[in-house]
Amino acid sequence: MTGVRSLEWLILTRHGESTANVAYAAAHDGLEEIDVPERDADVPLSPAGQKQAAALGRRLAGLPPDERPTAVLASPYTRALETARIALAELPDTPVLQIDERLRDRELGVLDRLTPAGVRARFPAEAARLARLGKFYHRPPGGESWADMALRLRSAYRDLDLDHPGGRVLVVAHDAVVVLTRYIVENRTEQEIMEIEKTPIVNCSISRWRRRGGRLAPVEYNDPSHLPDPLIMAEED
Known part of the structure; x- marks a missing residue:
């Protein structure tokens, strides 16, 4: 893998269910816009999401001591920070x-x-561009493509390698971050990762990679077994 070479464990989770997840799940056919009052960075967890975050923390606490995270990094978005803080309280x-x-x-x-x-x-022109370019390379006006995200994630993982050699790092972020981590760590192609992306990432599921033979190898992906009633949400975050 390019960037992350010295980490012993890389652990990823998607944030718990957010109020926006609930709104998207309740959307009816033909609805054009989801009514979410907050800006995206400020969307909080739902009550169910708070319970999922606590269950995530118990799962992490139940890991063998040499597999528990020694460092935790989170997206600055409220739903990710809330998830991280609730989970860490269980450790x-x-x-x-x-x-x-x-x-x-x-x-x-x-x-x-x-x-x-x-x-x-x-x-409609953007819908046509999306259909022509595909999800991985389509960049909406003022936004990012999946490829753009991969660039900043490669940078973040290179820094993890430098700052936490031999460490066990938990990343609390978003579904696209989890999927693109497979793209980066496992050296996947555009076609492979877009096929993987069709299966939604469960809120507060666990994905883990362990260093073997000089590179990070997958151990588990999108595992919700620690959640009492895992909810597979729509891809919108």
């Missing part, structure tokens, strides 16, 4: 929580809060 030895803006969710620009129906109705 016997609480690592210091660090914020890294490179772990934030994908920027959607003018398409923010729009459903697929809303994109087709309000930005």
